[in-house]
Amino acid sequence: MNKATNVDILLGLQWGDEGKGKIVDVLTKGYSIIARFQGGPNAGHTLEFEGRKHVLHTIPSGIFHPDAINIVGNGVVIDPIIFQRELDSLKNTDPDASKRILISRKAHLILPTHRLLDAASEHAKGKDKIGSTLKGIGPTYMDKTGRNGLRVGDLELSDFQERYQVLRDKHLKLLGDYTFPFSLEEEEEKWMKCAEALKEMQLIDSEHYVHQKLKEGSAILAEGAQGSLLDIDFGTYPFVTSSTTTAAGACTGLGIAPNRIGRVLGIFKAYCTRVGSGPFPTELLDDVGEEIRKEGREFGSTTGRPRRCGWLDLPALRYAIEVNGVTELIMMKSDVLSILDSIGICTAYKYQGVEVSHLPYRIDPELVEPIYTFLPGWKEDLTKITEYNQFPETFKNYIDYIEKATGVKISIVSVGPDRKQTIHL
Ligand code: GDP
Ligand code: IMO
Ligand code: MG
Numbered sequence: 001m002n003k004a005t006n007v008d009i010l011l012g013l014q015w016g017d018e019g020k021g022k023i024v025d026v027l028t029k030g031y032s033i034i035a036r037f038q039g040g041p042n043a044g045h046t047l048e049f050e051g052r053k054h055v056l057h058t059i060p061s062g063i064f065h066p067d068a069i070n071i072v073g074n075g076v077v078i079d080p081i082i083f084q085r086e087l088d089s090l091k092n093t094d095p096d097a098s099k100r101i102l103i104s105r106k107a108h109l110i111l112p113t114h115r116l117l118d119a120a121s122e123h124a125k126g127k128d129k130i131g132s133t134l135k136g137i138g139p140t141y142m143d144k145t146g147r148n149g150l151r152v153g154d155l156e157l158s159d160f161q162e163r164y165q166v167l168r169d170k171h172l173k174l175l176g177d178y179t180f181p182f183s184l185e186e187e188e189e190k191w192m193k194c195a196e197a198l199k200e201m202q203l204i205d206s207e208h209y210v211h212q213k214l215k216e217g218s219a220i221l222a223e224g225a226q227g228s229l230l231d232i233d234f235g236t237y238p239f240v241t242s243s244t245t246t247a248a249g250a251c252t253g254l255g256i257a258p259n260r261i262g263r264v265l266g267i268f269k270a271y272c273t274r275v276g277s278g279p280f281p282t283e284l285l286d287d288v289g290e291e292i293r294k295e296g297r298e299f300g301s302t303t304g305r306p307r308r309c310g311w312l313d314l315p316a317l318r319y320a321i322e323v324n325g326v327t328e329l330i331m332m333k334s335d336v337l338s339i340l341d342s343i344g345i346c347t348a349y350k351y352q353g354v355e356v357s358h359l360p361y362r363i364d365p366e367l368v369e370p371i372y373t374f375l376p377g378w379k380e381d382l383t384k385i386t387e388y389n390q391f392p393e394t395f396k397n398y399i400d401y402i403e404k405a406t407g408v409k410i411s412i413v414s415v416g417p418d419r420k421q422t423i424h425l
Pocket of ligand 1: 021046416
């Protein structure tokens with residue numbers, strides 16, 4: 001009998017920080033493998049349970065389940081120092097955590113000089129900076145596509161040190177073009193130690209492993225990082241990250257054919273946030289934006305920066321649903337909006353004076369004016385609710401409105417950061 005299964009994908013539909021970490025953790029009991037397919041330590045995925053909070057950057061969010069294997073796929077970029085720090089903090093509570101982590105030999109390495117180049121490039125851009133997390137993501141993916149990168153598998157080669165020197169020296173030449181002070185020695189020493197430790201992890205040919213597991217009938221969930229509007233092709237370029245954050249990224253970042261993709265779970269906040277620069281049509285620069293930021297504790301999990309907050313943007317959401325082939329929606333942080341009397345939803349844009357319902361080429365403030373509908377707020381605490389029929393009618397209407405406007409069902413509603421504050425509809 002052919003038991004072959006498909007890979008499900010969970011990914012963000014906005015500008016990241018939708019709550020992917022929390023939901024992957026909740027869903028892990030239904031999967032035997034969780035696999036990250038792109039991004040790197042620019043991600044910060046938060047999980048809360050039993051009164052504790054954990055933030056993961058490189059390690060997949062299935063790591064707290066003793067029976068799940070966690071794969072760091074070929075599409076991911078790894079900083080050995082950050083990886084080691086993450087692993088050490090996990091080992092405090094679970095000495096066996098590393099046994100459940102498999103790393104693709106084809107994943108690229110973030111060098112200390114990649115981080116310096118990221119910082120130097122942002123510094124040189126001044127007010128036009130991307131607002132990068134400064135983790136070296138852009139320069140590492142540039143070296144990957146430029147065919148200069150170093151991969152995890154290279155750590156096993158006898159001439160790794162020489163390869164490292166060649167790339168580092170190339171970076172130092174590039175850094176010479178910037179007026180950017182730096183010191184490298186200490187970081188480099190630390191990096192080498194952590195790279196040595198990374199080499200001792202379970203390194204695998206992950207695409208082969210994934211195919212083997214699919215043939216055996218294992219259920220696999222691919223975990224996205226960032227969000228669709230930060231995708232290198234489909235995001236608000238150039239204010240994006242340097243990887244494919246959309247569903248196609250799961251194919252290239254794990255080596256799965258498109259016809260092996262099963263469900264595509266698209267996750268979004270009941271409002272919008274963005275951290276870093278770039279257009280954000282529904283951004284609230286007033287007290288309401290400030291209230292949402294405070295109530296939703298909207299500060300970056302990786303950088304601590306305040307996140308920009310705004311109303312839910314339906315043209316952007318529909319666009320993300322389309323680009324990803326989303327089969328079901330997951331709505332997060334609905335509890336945060338309980339403080340508001342009335343809730344705005346952007347239903348369309350006025351683009352250069354004409355009403356459009358799709359996402360145009362550019363969504364800069366001078367070109368786009370959001371058109372809003374306001375729905376009554378529910379003004380009730382949702383955080384202790386455990387099932388759908390306990391929701392206030394006004395909140396059910398909010399769910400209904402979004403489902404009708406997008407044509408996709410919401411399968412999970414999250415009403416708080418804890419694992420338990422999750423309602424399956
Ligand atoms: P990710 O990058 O998509 O995993 O999301 P982050 O972890 O960066 O940001 C989501 C933040 O919202 C984290 O602090 C979570 O603990 C928190 N969170 C997740 N779901 C909910 C929810 O339903 N309500 C509230 N109030 N907080 C939530
Ligand atoms: P998670 O996985 C939110 C943003 C940065 C910046 C832009 C480019 O936690 O949702 P980069 O460091 O990738 O070169 O930064 O992308 N960004 C994120 N914003 N959540 C993330 O990840 C992000 N990763 C990158 O703020 O605007
Ligand atoms: Mg995050």
